Amino acid sequence: MTYIVKPKLRHPAIPVNKLGFTHRDYEGTVSTLCAGCGHDSISAAIIQACFELAIEPHRVAKLSGIGCSSKTPAYFLGQSHGFNSVHGRMPSVLTGANLANKDLLYLGVSGDGDSASIGLGQFVHCVRRGVNMVYITENNGVYGLTKGQFSATADKGSKSKGGASNMDTALDLVSMALMVGASFVGRSFSGDKEQMVPLIMAAMRHPGPAFIDIISPCVAFNNHAGSTKAYDFVRAHNDAVNRLDIMEPRDPITVEYAPGTTEEVALHDGSSLRLAKLDANYDANDRIMAMAYLQAKAAKGELVTGLIYLDKHATDMHANLDTVDSPLNLMSEKELCPGAKALDGFNASHR
Amino acid sequence: MKPTDIKNPDYFHKVVDCQWACPAHTPVPEYIRMIAAGRYSDAYMVNWHSNVFPGVLGRTCDRPCEPACRRGRVEEVNAAPAPVAICRLKRVAADNKDDVKARMPRPATQKNGKRVALIGAGPASLTVARDLLPLGYNVVLYDGDALAGGMMRTQIPKFRLPETVLNEEVDYILDLEPERRLGQKINSLKGLLAEDYDAIFVGCGAPRGRELEIPGRKEAGANIHIGIDWLASVSFGHTTKIGKRVIVLGGGNTAMDCCRTSRRLGGDEVTVVVRSGFEEMKASPWEKEDAMHEGIPIHNFLVPKEFLHENGKLSGVRFEKVKAERDAKGRRNLVPSGEPDTILQCDDVLVAVGQENAFPWIERDIGLEFDKWDMPVVDPATMQSTNPKVFFGGDAAFGPKNIIWAVAHGHDAAISIDLLCQGKPTSLRPPPMVNLSSQKMGIHEWSYDNDISNDNRFKVPHAPIELTLKNVKLEVELGFDLKQAFSEAQRCLNCDIQTVFDTPKCIECDACVDICPMDCITFTANDAEEELRLHLSAPALHPTQDLYVSSVLKTGRIMAKDEDLCLHCGLCAERCPTGAWDMQKFLLEAPKTEYACHR
Numbered sequence: 039m040t041y042i043v044k045p046k047l048r049h050p051a052i053p054v055n056k057l058g059f060t061h062r063d064y065e066g067t068v069s070t071l072c073a074g075c076g077h078d079s080i081s082a083a084i085i086q087a088c089f090e091l092a093i094e095p096h097r098v099a100k101l102s103g104i105g106c107s108s109k110t111p112a113y114f115l116g117q118s119h120g121f122n123s124v125h126g127r128m129p130s131v132l133t134g135a136n137l138a139n140k141d142l143l144y145l146g147v148s149g150d151g152d153s154a155s156i157g158l159g160q161f162v163h164c165v166r167r168g169v170n171m172v173y174i175t176e177n178n179g180v181y182g183l184t185k186g187q188f189s190a191t192a193d194k195g196s197k198s199k200g201g202a203s204n205m206d207t208a209l210d211l212v213s214m215a216l217m218v219g220a221s222f223v224g225r226s227f228s229g230d231k232e233q234m235v236p237l238i239m240a241a242m243r244h245p246g247p248a249f250i251d252i253i254s255p256c257v258a259f260n261n262h263a264g265s266t267k268a269y270d271f272v273r274a275h276n277d278a279v280n281r282l283d284i285m286e287p288r289d290p291i292t293v294e295y296a297p298g299t300t301e302e303v304a305l306h307d308g309s310s311l312r313l314a315k316l317d318a319n320y321d322a323n324d325r326i327m328a329m330a331y332l333q334a335k336a337a338k339g340e341l342v343t344g345l346i347y348l349d350k351h352a353t354d355m356h357a358n359l360d361t362v363d364s365p366l367n368l369m370s371e372k373e374l375c376p377g378a379k380a381l382d383g384f385n386a387s388h389r
Numbered sequence: 390m391k392p393t394d395i396k397n398p399d400y401f402h403k404v405v406d407c408q409w410a411c412p413a414h415t416p417v418p419e420y421i422r423m424i425a426a427g428r429y430s431d432a433y434m435v436n437w438h439s440n441v442f443p444g445v446l447g448r449t450c451d452r453p454c455e456p457a458c459r460r461g462r463v464e465e466v467n468a469a470p471a472p473v474a475i476c477r478l479k480r481v482a483a484d485n486k487d488d489v490k491a492r493m494p495r496p497a498t499q500k501n502g503k504r505v506a507l508i509g510a511g512p513a514s515l516t517v518a519r520d521l522l523p524l525g526y527n528v529v530l531y532d533g534d535a536l537a538g539g540m541m542r543t544q545i546p547k548f549r550l551p552e553t554v555l556n557e558e559v560d561y562i563l564d565l566e567p568e569r570r571l572g573q574k575i576n577s578l579k580g581l582l583a584e585d586y587d588a589i590f591v592g593c594g595a596p597r598g599r600e601l602e603i604p605g606r607k608e609a610g611a612n613i614h615i616g617i618d619w620l621a622s623v624s625f626g627h628t629t630k631i632g633k634r635v636i637v638l639g640g641g642n643t644a645m646d647c648c649r650t651s652r653r654l655g656g657d658e659v660t661v662v663v664r665s666g667f668e669e670m671k672a673s674p675w676e677k678e679d680a681m682h683e684g685i686p687i688h689n690f691l692v693p694k695e696f697l698h699e700n701g702k703l704s705g706v707r708f709e710k711v712k713a714e715r716d717a718k719g720r721r722n723l724v725p726s727g728e729p730d731t732i733l734q735c736d737d738v739l740v741a742v743g744q745e746n747a748f749p750w751i752e753r754d755i756g757l758e759f760d761k762w763d764m765p766v767v768d769p770a771t772m773q774s775t776n777p778k779v780f781f782g783g784d785a786a787f788g789p790k791n792i793i794w795a796v797a798h799g800h801d802a803a804i805s806i807d808l809l810c811q812g813k814p815t816s817l818r819p820p821p822m823v824n825l826s827s828q829k830m831g832i833h834e835w836s837y838d839n840d841i842s843n844d845n846r847f848k849v850p851h852a853p854i855e856l857t858l859k860n861v862k863l864e865v866e867l868g869f870d871l872k873q874a875f876s877e878a879q880r881c882l883n884c885d886i887q888t889v890f891d892t893p894k895c896i897e898c899d900a901c902v903d904i905c906p907m908d909c910i911t912f913t914a915n916d917a918e919e920e921l922r923l924h925l926s927a928p929a930l931h932p933t934q935d936l937y938v939s940s941v942l943k944t945g946r947i948m949a950k951d952e953d954l955c956l957h958c959g960l961c962a963e964r965c966p967t968g969a970w971d972m973q974k975f976l977l978e979a980p981k982t983e984y985a986c987h988r
Contacts, residue, residue: 042960044904069904072966073966231899273943
């Protein structure tokens with residue numbers, strides 16, 4: 039564990055984004071997680087994504103529950119809004135915050151315990167309501183804070199550090215997210231920033247519920263032979279279906295892919311998402327196929343990563359509810375509570 | 390790129406920029422940590438073993454270490470990026486140490502029967518004496534002056550280097566009992582060679598101040614003085630005053646010493662005039678600053694054309710105005726600007742336009758070759774001349790340099806003389822002593838302070854100018870107090886605590902990449918060095934700074950670390966779950982004679 043403040047000195051020639059910030063300006067306090075924790079790499083990827091997108095830190099709300107993963111919002115975006123909620127209740131708090139102020143970028147950070155066990159109900163309902171957010175689970179398959187018991191995402195037959203086998207069936211959060219209507223679904227690996235960063239950037243620009251499951255090895259309790267969430271295992275069984283690039287309107291195309299293997303998706307801010315297919319038969323726009331593909335690969339013990347599903351016509355909760363254009367928190371009390379007379383009139387219109 | 394060979398002592402030595410830049414390779418971070426810990430005597434001894442004159446150098450060194458200091462490259466976010474005040478920290482050790490006499494070597498109880506003559510008792514010769522005397526050599530020390538110290542005594546004004554400091558450090562060597570023949574000038578090397586010396590070391594300096602042969606030099610000669618001779622005369626108390634209006638010609642450190650000394654001997658209007666631009670002056674920036682602080686203006690682009698005189702007395706100097714121009718080949722030349730000449734009135738002129746070597750006392754038929762510039766041919770590694778018994782060092786070897794170079798030459802010459810006297814070839818250089826050891830890490834256990842200080846460089850306090858200008862012997866710089874010294878020492882990045890990477894242990898979790906405050910570390914596909922430098926987490930700005938490259942990792946990538954801007958904070962090692970990164974202290978002691986290596 040690190041006891042010093044990360045030195046303020048920085049490399050004098052690191053890039054600056056259009057807000058005048060370096061990636062270091064998106065950092066939080068120094069991590070208190072175990073050395074080598076995959077979660078720290080995810081924090082670094084979030085920092086990089088926010089830097090690349092030149093996001094104003096004060097326009098971000100980061101919310102989390104309880105667990106190692108839920109501690110991480112302290113370690114990135116030190117200038118953003120934060121809310122550390124009750125165990126498994128982050129999705130409700132996020133939904134409420136989003137209802138009150140739809141103009142912020144909502145970043146829900148959770149783990150396999152927080153989302154797949156105690157908060158499973160919250161997770162699925164938040165997604166099915168279509169809340170505009172980026173929901174990231176830092177998935178390590180164990181309860182690290184309580185010394186490494188299997189979590190709900192641990193694969194059946196995988197081994198604990200002590201040698202015991204997991205006899206329960208694993209919950210696959212990606213499949214669940216697809217089933218309940220997430221319009222952006224991805225999976226990545228904490229040891230692969232080249233894949234993680236563009237995926238997080240694309241999710242941040244997605245105008246609907248975006249879910250990313252990131253396999254993040256627990257170095258202390260789940261990085262041994264027999265574990266299916268260990269660095270070596272994930273590297274050996276990683277089936278990346280595509281590669282992502284976020285293209286700014288004037289970006290030169292630096293990587294050339296064979297014709298017919300790339301797909302450009304326009305994003306609502308003028309940039310575009312370029313998808314390079316690594317598996318020619320995989321169509322990230324086909325939800326039913328994606329679900330079948332996941333199951334087929336899972337049966338072979340392979341882990342599908344990349345952008346798994348993207349709904350180009352995504353909408354969100356505010357569109358579904360037909361709320362007013364202005365964020366509710368900007369409206370006065372008089373506008374929000376127009377009084378008994380207005381209520382009477384409203385009720386009467388329904389009689 | 391090929392994996393870095395960290396077994397080559399040069400690799401980690403280069404990372405310790407200050408030590409690498411120091412001609413005597415003083416282990417700088419090692420003694421700075423000791424100063425921070427209040428271990429002044431230990432810090433002094435580390436210095437003394439390497440550079441022999443810590444108290445003198447802590448006041449007068451040309452500081453090649455400071456421009457090299459990593460701190461000056463990483464501070465960009467602070468107001469004024471500046472290296473650690475290494476030189477003045479050395480002085481702190483010297484000023485605050487306890488009595489270290491007991492830690493000094495004793496005179497040899499058994500003589501080895503070999504006789505070595507040292508010509509000149511300046512820093513180079515005294516270093517040779519120190520390295521040879523404890524081994525049992527009979528060392529005979531010659532100097533034209535009655536006191537040992539050489540240019541440290543005659544040319545450096547006492548307001549920069551108090552006599553007590555110099556005497557103390559000269560005495561540590563005289564205590565080893567060389568045979569002193571001070572006040573005895575050598576007039577013939579041939580004669581000396583005929584005596585029964587096994588080796589002769591020439592450390593007589595560059596004793597001749599360059600002349601300025603322009604009209605009026607003879608006629609007004611009574612008030613025109615050669616800078617280094619005049620400084621020596623002041624040093625020995627022969628000269629105690631100078632005219633009210635003084636012009637100092639020249640832009641080197643001697644010129645700065647001349648003008649500041651003049652200010653203290655009655656010169657109310659002292660002016661420095663240099664041929665070239667202010668920026669091109671040879672004087673160290675801090676010496677220029679000190680001179681200007683004492684109310685001495687520096688005029689540039691003026692070439693002296695004539696000494697003016699009335700009734701046989703100097704009245705002023707006429708200067709031609711020039712400007713710098715580049716010729717077709719891109720060389721910088723000074724050409725007349727076409728403006729009218731400038732005349733400056735004065736009572737005295739000090740000429741400090743350079744120093745020259747002069748060897749009229751070395752016969753040319755003794756097998757000692759001279760080159761076309763009339764300088765002896767000397768091997769820069771062994772300091773040996775073409776006469777195998779004769780060695781050179783200090784300014785006498787390659788022309789005017791500075792004290793720390795003289796010390797480095799002295800160490801090398803002593804090794805050679807020792808080898809020669811044992812009948813071994815002088816090319817058989819001993820390797821440096823190198824030690825690389827893991828450091829304690831973790832909660833409150835760090836064996837060095839890895840919490841990087843954000844302080845800017847501290848200024849050394851000065852005595853009040855009203856007092857210093859009245860007394861030519863009153864030291865201007867007061868030195869850091871202990872609180873300032875601690876804070877300044879904490880600015881040191883401990884570059885000798887190396888990041889050592891053990892490839893098989895790495896699981897490529899990226900923890901080090903994520904925590905590194907300077908974006909030094911990259912895991913990437915291997916490539917040629919020029920290509921690799923472009924594809925790192927942050928650009929590798931300085932090609933002279935090495936990349937540390939691992940062998941191939943499990944994923945087929947390599948680890949590449951740009952050593953340039955590493956803060957040595959150890960966070961990579963602390964965040965590494967497998968101990969693939971380890972912080973190891975690299976201690977290198979440059980080769981010296983056998984005695985000096987075995988403290």
